[in-house]
Amino acid sequence: MPLIVGVAGGSGSGKTTLVGRLLERLGPDAVVIVQHDRYYRDLSNIPFDDRVQRNFDHPDALDTTLLVTHLEQLRGGARAEIPIYDFARHARTREVEVIHPRPAIVIEGILVLSDVRLRSLIDLKVFVDVDRTTRLRRRVQRDVAERGRSVASVEEQFAATVAPMHDTYVEPARRYADVIVERGGFNEVALEHLVAAINERIDLG
DSSP states (O other), X not given: OOEEEEEEEOTTSSHHHHHHHHHHHHOTTXXXXXXXXXXXXXXXXXXXXXXXXXXXXXXXXXXXXXXXXXXXXXXXXXXXXXXXXXXXXXXXEEEEEEEOOOSEEEEEOTTTTTOHHHHTTOSXXXXXXXXXXXXXXXXXXXXXXXXXXXXXXXHHHIIIIIHHHXXXXXXXXXXXXXXXXXXXXXXXXXXXXXXXXXXXXXXXX
């Protein structure tokens, strides 16, 4: 049965970097990545000006039930059809990505340790812990470069929803973590620890 690893932490903490480096070290034959933010609910049925006002950092913004279903499929040896989300439009595309189970399944997202249904499926729980100033700076850099946002809009969203939701839902889930990774995805000691822990617990056949 695949090992399920959950990587949580605040927006801009370096989760994606850490997960990418795990994939590099362990290889695509050993690991498949599932990102929670691929499961944002489709908002294509409402005007764009209303979409951008939604609180995307609240658990209700995500279809976690579908993610749980897909993880159960992968754990059972079946493939899963993962949604593809257009962050610029705040809507799902019509395409899906078909992924297949691997010895390790890594799910990544700010809220993956906040939902009891996900926690019940996760074998190794990781929390990436980075200070708020650094997270905001990284969030601005990402959203401006990759999602066509303005600096002002990113900063406003961070103050209005990202930071409050972090304090309410993300940070409290830190207590469930088996491993705390400080300083983000370039913490070499933590990376080595995680690689060793995963290698010890997966079956490469």
